[in-house]
Amino acid sequence: MSKASWLRLIVAALVITLGVVVVQAQRTQVRVADDAAEHTHVAPGEHDDFYAFLSGGYSGQISVVGLPSGRTLRTIPVFSQWAENGYGYTEETKPLLMTSQGFLAWDDSHHSQLSQTDGVTDGRWVFINGNNTPRIARIDLSTFETKEIIEIPNTGGNHASPFTTENSEYLVSATRFSIPYPQQDIPIADYEGNFKGMISFIAVEPDTGEMSVDFQLLMPGFDYDVSHCGRGPSHGWCFFSSYNTEEAHTLLEVNASQRDKDFVAAVNWQRANECLADGAGESVAARYAHNMIDESSGIASHEMLEEVTLLTPEACSGVVYFLPTPKSPHGVDVDPSGEYIVPGGKLSATIAVHSFSRMLEAIENGAVSGDAYGVPILEFESVLAGEVERACLGPLHNEFDTKGNVYTSCFLTSEIIKWKLGTWEIVDRIPTFYSIGHLLVPGGDSAQPWDTYVVALNKITKDRYLPTGPELAHSAQLIDISGDRMQMLLDFPTQGEPHYGQALPAELVSENSLRIFPLAENTHPFAAKTEDETRVERDGSDVHVYMTAIRSHFAPDVIEGVKLGDTVYFHVTNLEQDWDIPHGFATYGMEGANALIMPGQTLTVKWTPQDVGVFPFYCTDFCSALHQEMQGYIRVSPADSDLALSWSVGE
Amino acid sequence: MTSTRKPLRWPFRVLILVAALLPLASFFFPLWHYDFEAPQYPEGLAMSIWAYKLGGRVDLINGLNHYVGFMALDESEFIEFKVLPVLIGLVVLTGLGVVVSGSFRWLRAWVVGFTVFGVVALVDFYRWLYTFGHTTDPRAIIEIEEYTPPIIGESAFMNFYITAFPGIGAVALIAALVLGIIVLALVWIRLPGREALAKTRAVVI
Numbered sequence: 056m057s058k059a060s061w062l063r064l065i066v067a068a069l070v071i072t073l074g075v076v077v078v079q080a081q082r083t084q085v086r087v088a089d090d091a092a093e094h095t096h097v098a099p100g101e102h103d104d105f106y107a108f109l110s111g112g113y114s115g116q117i118s119v120v121g122l123p124s125g126r127t128l129r130t131i132p133v134f135s136q137w138a139e140n141g142y143g144y145t146e147e148t149k150p151l152l153m154t155s156q157g158f159l160a161w162d163d164s165h166h167s168q169l170s171q172t173d174g175v176t177d178g179r180w181v182f183i184n185g186n187n188t189p190r191i192a193r194i195d196l197s198t199f200e201t202k203e204i205i206e207i208p209n210t211g212g213n214h215a216s217p218f219t220t221e222n223s224e225y226l227v228s229a230t231r232f233s234i235p236y237p238q239q240d241i242p243i244a245d246y247e248g249n250f251k252g253m254i255s256f257i258a259v260e261p262d263t264g265e266m267s268v269d270f271q272l273l274m275p276g277f278d279y280d281v282s283h284c285g286r287g288p289s290h291g292w293c294f295f296s297s298y299n300t301e302e303a304h305t306l307l308e309v310n311a312s313q314r315d316k317d318f319v320a321a322v323n324w325q326r327a328n329e330c331l332a333d334g335a336g337e338s339v340a341a342r343y344a345h346n347m348i349d350e351s352s353g354i355a356s357h358e359m360l361e362e363v364t365l366l367t368p369e370a371c372s373g374v375v376y377f378l379p380t381p382k383s384p385h386g387v388d389v390d391p392s393g394e395y396i397v398p399g400g401k402l403s404a405t406i407a408v409h410s411f412s413r414m415l416e417a418i419e420n421g422a423v424s425g426d427a428y429g430v431p432i433l434e435f436e437s438v439l440a441g442e443v444e445r446a447c448l449g450p451l452h453n454e455f456d457t458k459g460n461v462y463t464s465c466f467l468t469s470e471i472i473k474w475k476l477g478t479w480e481i482v483d484r485i486p487t488f489y490s491i492g493h494l495l496v497p498g499g500d501s502a503q504p505w506d507t508y509v510v511a512l513n514k515i516t517k518d519r520y521l522p523t524g525p526e527l528a529h530s531a532q533l534i535d536i537s538g539d540r541m542q543m544l545l546d547f548p549t550q551g552e553p554h555y556g557q558a559l560p561a562e563l564v565s566e567n568s569l570r571i572f573p574l575a576e577n578t579h580p581f582a583a584k585t586e587d588e589t590r591v592e593r594d595g596s597d598v599h600v601y602m603t604a605i606r607s608h609f610a611p612d613v614i615e616g617v618k619l620g621d622t623v624y625f626h627v628t629n630l631e632q633d634w635d636i637p638h639g640f641a642t643y644g645m646e647g648a649n650a651l652i653m654p655g656q657t658l659t660v661k662w663t664p665q666d667v668g669v670f671p672f673y674c675t676d677f678c679s680a681l682h683q684e685m686q687g688y689i690r691v692s693p694a695d696s697d698l699a700l701s702w703s704v705g706e
Numbered sequence: 707m708t709s710t711r712k713p714l715r716w717p718f719r720v721l722i723l724v725a726a727l728l729p730l731a732s733f734f735f736p737l738w739h740y741d742f743e744a745p746q747y748p749e750g751l752a753m754s755i756w757a758y759k760l761g762g763r764v765d766l767i768n769g770l771n772h773y774v775g776f777m778a779l780d781e782s783e784f785i786e787f788k789v790l791p792v793l794i795g796l797v798v799l800t801g802l803g804v805v806v807s808g809s810f811r812w813l814r815a816w817v818v819g820f821t822v823f824g825v826v827a828l829v830d831f832y833r834w835l836y837t838f839g840h841t842t843d844p845r846a847i848i849e850i851e852e853y854t855p856p857i858i859g860e861s862a863f864m865n866f867y868i869t870a871f872p873g874i875g876a877v878a879l880i881a882a883l884v885l886g887i888i889v890l891a892l893v894w895i896r897l898p899g900r901e902a903l904a905k906t907r908a909v910v911i
Contacts, residue, residue, distance in 0.1 A: 312847040402848050448865050468865045469745035489746035518748050 086485060088535055088542035095533065095545045097124040102565070105497050107510065107558035108167040108181045109531075111135075114551025115162045117183055117194065122497070122508060122558055123533055125547030133192045133201045134162030134185045136648070142201070144647035146624065146659035147348075147579075150357035154188050154206050155342045163187045165214060166281075166555040170264070174221035174286040174391075174502030178563030180264050182217040182226055189213030191226055191257055193264050197567045202348045205266045208341035208363055209236055209253045215282040215295050217257065221502065225269065225324060227293050228255040229279035236273060237339075246304035248428075250276035254295060256324055265347065270327060270336055270364040272375065274320065275428040276302055278311070281386045281452075286502050287393030289411040291325035294396050298383040300427070311383065312402060316435065318377035318427070319387050319398055321414060330371035336364040351578040353656055368430050376418060377427055378409050379435040386452035386493075390461070391502050395440055395476055397461060399450040406450050406463065408479070410440035441479040447472050451492060452555075454499030456506040456536060462499070464491040464511065471511060471534065473541060485541040487532055489515040496536065497558040505560065509534045509541070512553045519546055529553060570634040572655030579657035581626035586610045591702045598623045598700070604638035604652060605630040606679040608704060609672070612687030616700035619667055619693055628657040639675030642689065649675045664691040713808030714893065721889050722813065726801025728882035729794050732757045732875030738831075740855070742767065743867040751866075753779075754873060757790045774864065775846025776838060786830065793823055794879070801882075810893060817886045824883055832857055 088094060097103055103121030106128075111118055115135030119128045136143030136152070143152050143160060152159055162185035170180040181194045189207035194200065207213050212231035219226055229252065235241055236251035252274035257266050277297040284293040300317045303310030330336065341363040348355045368375050378396070380387075381403040388397045396409040414433065416422075422437035449467030456462070459476045469490050473483040493512045497505040511534060516527040528548035535542040574584055583589045583601040589610045592599045598621050603610045609627070617623055627640045631654040641649040642662055650658040664670070674685035692698050714722070736754035740762075743750070753762035760781050768778045781787055797820055804812045832854075839853040853863055856870045872880070 309845055309847060313845065486745050489748070515746050517746070 086541075086543055088544055091542070091544045094535060095123045095125065097121070097126075102561060103128075104561055105505075105507070105558045106561055106564050107495065107497075107556050108169070109512070109549055109553035109556035110164045110167050110183055111550055112165065112529075112552025112554055113163050115164050115185070116551065117164065117167055117181065118550040118553070119199065120531075120547070120549070120556075121561075122510070123544065125531065125533055125545050127550065129199060130550060131194055131199050131201065133183055133194065134159075134164055134190065134204075136160045138648035140651035141648050141658060141660070144660075145650045146661055147352075147354045147657075150355040151201060151204050151346045151348065153346055153357040154190065154344045155208075155359065156188055159188055161187075162190060164192075164551075164554075166216065166218070167557050168217050168219050168226065168555075169501075169557045169559055170223040170259075171219055171221055171501055172223070174290075174393075176498050176501050176503070176557070176559045176563065178559055178567065180223075181557070182219070184213050184216035184228070186212055186214050186231070189216075189228065189230075191217045191228060191266060193259075193266060195264070196564050197569050199568075200348070203264070203266060204344075204346045205257065205268065206343035206345070207255050207257070207268065208343040209238070209271060210234075210255065215254075215279045218282045218284055218293065220284045220293070220324075221286040221290050222261075223259045224261075225284070225293075226257040226259060226266070227282050227284065227295075228257060229253065229274075229282060229295050231278050231280060233276035233278065243304055246276065247302045248276070250302070250304075252277055252279050252297075254279065254320070254322060256293075256327070267345075268343070268360075268363050270331055270366050272322060272327065273365060273367045274375070275300075275430060277318070278307075279320065280384070283387055283389045283396075283500060285389055285393050285411065286391070289389060289393040289396075291323060292411070293322050293324060294387045294389065295320040295322065296380070296384040296387040296398055297377075298385075314382070316379040316381050317383055318432070319380045319384060319396065319409065320430075321376045321378055321396075323374055326374045327366055327371060330366060330374060331364065335370040336366045337370075338362050339365045349578075351576050353572070353577075353579060353658075368428075373418070375430050376414070377430055377432040378414065378438050379424070379432060380409070381405065381407055388453040388455070388500060390455050390476060391457065391504060393502075397453045397463075399452055399463065401449050401451055401466070403450070404445055404448055406443040406446045406474075407435075408440045408442065408476070409438045413440065414438045441477070443474050443479045443481065446474070446481065447484070452494055454494055454496040454504070454509060456496060456499070456504050458506065460536075462494060462496060462509050462536070464494040466490050466492065466514070469513075471509060471541065473536075483540050485534060485543060487511040487513055487534075488519055488530060488546070489513055489517060493553070493555045495556045495558055497560065500557070507535075507537060508544075508558075509536050510556065510558070512549070512556060514552075516548075520548055570654075571632055572653055574628075574630065574632055574655040577628070577655055577657060579626070579628070581624070581659065582628045582657040583610075583626070584628065584630070586630075586704070589702070589704075591616070591700050593621075593700055596621050600625045600702075602627045602640075603630050604628070604640065604674065604685075606636065607674075607681035607685045609640075609674070609685065609687045610704040611702035613701075613703045613706070614687070615690040615692075615702075616698045617664065617689060617691050618696050618698075619664060619691060621664065621691075623662045623664065623689070625660045625662065625672070626657055627652055627660070629654050631655070636678060637676050638678050638685070640672065641675050642672035643670040651676060664689075667691050667693050714810060714813065718889050718893060719805050719808060721885060722801060723805045725882040725885040725889070726798055726805060728878045728885070729797050729801075731878035732794055733791070735874035735878070736761055737873050737875040737879075739869075739871050739873050741869040741871075743869070744865045746865075756787075757794055757875060758787050772843075773847050774850045775843030775848075777841060777843075784834075790827070797823065797882075801886075813886070813890055813893070817883070817890045820883050820886060824879070828857070 105122040107120040117131040132142035189210040193203040210230045211234035214231035215229035217226035233250040254272040258269040278299040280296045282295045299311035381400040384398040385401045386399040417437040422434045424434045447465035474481045511532040513530045516530040533545040629652040738755040740753045
């Protein structure tokens with residue numbers, strides 16, 4: 056080879072190398088809006104435009120985040136004890152965490168769901184599922200407190216929950232892990248045919264929000280994953296994705312991934328109601344807890360319920376159909392019009408969209424390709440609206456805007472794709488960091504989305520923030536969707552593992568937010584509403600302290616006559632009626648956590664003294680300039696002491 | 707053919723000495739690199755192939771491969787990792803033999819043998835890549851179209867951009883072979899030693 060040829064070769068190699076570098080640089084370029092800071096800056100003292108309610112995943116809670124700032128405003132404790140304010144530790148709130156399996160201090164919360172009226176988010180309640188020991192909780196958005204928790208019987212893993220109908224007539228629940236029905240001691244290898252799925256409809260009382268298990272539908276033993284209910288024309292139906300139609304009981308990652316298509320179960324709950332009215336349901340034994348906080352006393356009740364109404368597909372023809380859906384679908388979402396049912400076939404690169412109107416025609420025309428345990432399977436082609444080809448890898452969930460666009464989260468390719476209903480064309484993509492799970496658009500799963508932002512709720516964080524050791528906060532990203540192209544605006548860390556989240560315009564909630572609990576309406580039986588009512592009473596070995604807290608003292612703050620072996624209940628009423636003046640209460644050696652008592656509220660801390668002596672108690676919330684002086688003593692005498700109970704303040 | 711009978715001149719012998727020693731680099735540096743790029747691997751995911759082992763995050767790559775049913779990479783299943791070091795050692799030793807003997811025939815045999823070795827190695831490499839991409843577990847979670855990873859250059863597969871390129875080890879081997887071929891060519895076209903050396907300098911530098 057000549058010198059010139061060699062030179063040419065070397066130059067060519069350099070050009071190719073450079074080209075590769077340039078291509079790589081382009082590929083990893085992140086599209087951040089030039090004016091991102093302007094979009095997300097909420098000036099000091101100003102408020103965010105939206106509340107977002109993000110599930111806490113394995114924290115069991117809900118976190119409230121302001122958008123567009125991404126600031127965490129508050130954690131609402133739901134399924135897990137919360138030492139910060141004593142939720143699940145105080146005597147008033149402990150009953151909320153009672154279940155058929157006893158007191159449970161933790162659960163796994165996945166999907167927050169805002170209540171709706173006429174298909175539009177109304178800002179009254181947010182509901183959330185407990186996945187592990189199946190439950191649904193209702194949080195009142197005037198106080199941001201968990202008001203009610205109902206257990207779902209006959210269910211293993213309440214994942215497809217608590218998705219709402221368009222007037223929150225119902226919330227749904229479905230078993231992610233099918234289990235024997237009725238529960239029994241059988242070999243696990245006998246899964247096929249013996250394990251059952253259960254889809255439950257939880258009725259919500261329209262005025263009070265009180266929940267009850269209206270009926271349960273016994274289903275084939277698949278894994279029911281996620282759900283959404285119809286609206287508009289499809290009101291009256293709810294749709295459930297399913298995987299493991301292979302009915303595998305071990306190594307599901309392989310054994311439940313064999314079929315090209317699994318199912319979306321379309322359940323006609325209005326038809327179910329007709330059947331139930333005709334007496335097709337059966338009342339069966341069940342054991343499940345129903346716990347609710349009484350509005351005026353703030354005390355949670357706990358009751359065990361003993362029966363539930365069961366409906367089978369055989370007893371009610373037309374109540375459920377299977378729509379073939381590629382492949383191991385995860386999410387299933389309904390567009391704002393109610394016509395399109397969009398699953399996320401997580402192992403398929405194509406998104407196959409079902410048409411509700413075509414589904415009705417297929418049912419009418421008997422376009423059935425078979426059945427699964429008696430449930431008719433509709434022909435794939437006959438319910439298909441269209442397909443998004445080469446969409447992405449690992450499509451999971453969809454949210455919508457008002458312009459007919461769908462935003463799909465893609466886990467494997469770590470991106471959000473934007474595509475059009477009807478034309479099925481992809482119009483934009485944006486990478487997310489990293490491995491997005493759910494996504495949310497304010498109102499994006501309702502009849503009225505607000506076309507402002509999409510929030511990517513990512514599963515992997517890695518290098519997005521300053522490192523904090525092996526355990527990292529999950530990463531969320533705010534993306535502007537107001538223009539033609541999506542623009543990355545902001546990264547923000549979240550609490551626990553947000554699965555789904557929902558957001559709504561701030562004024563729908565802020566205008567109804569309570570500032571205090573009116574003391575006059577407090578009906579707590581152990582409340583002392585003035586210092587004159589404070590006292591200490593003995594009931595056998597139980598000692599009840601009727602205590603008040605006001606800046607900057609407790610009454611009483613000197614307590615004597617308690618004996619070793621007694622159980623002391625400090626019932627502390629916060630007499631303040633001013634905004635944002637909580638008091639906290641803690642005493643030496645207490646087992647649980649402090650109680651953070653809001654103005655007008657009464658909370659009870661239980662204390663079992665372990666030693667003889669004099670022990671301090673104090674206010675844990677820096678309430679005033681004399682907060683450090685807000686303290687008291689309780690004297691514990693030997694068990695055989697004759698000292699009478701006495702109490703005082705300022706004497 | 708004087709140059710075939712007379713021993714090689716010392717400048718050629720020095721060049722052959724360099725060519726004979728260069729392959730030793732492949733005991734200290736990887737032969738080939740595979741870089742895998744995906745959004746969720748900001749820290750990068752890389753694998754390297756050495757003469758006698760696999761390097762990089764083979765564990766992670768095997769973990770990912772099970773989704774699509776690719777075979778798991780296991781060093782002990784590759785006879786190549788036992789044979790390659792021996793063959794490279796042979797190249798070095800026989801190369802030194804050429805230097806000592808100064809024989810043109812030995813040089814020619816060495817270059818031809820080295821070339822055959824290189825071609826066979828590349829063919830074997832490609833055969834493995836093909837086998838790898840065409841022997842998927844029928845029960846794999848995600849069904850893929852048949853795919854042969856690139857031997858060199860870029861390729862997109864699933865959520866990964868894959869870049870394949872030679873490492874220092876392979877570059878040294880290639881350089882040794884190229885050097886051998888150049889010396890052989892220079893001797894063969896019977897250029898006087900001094901001029902040949904000058905020409906070689908120009909080429910090498």
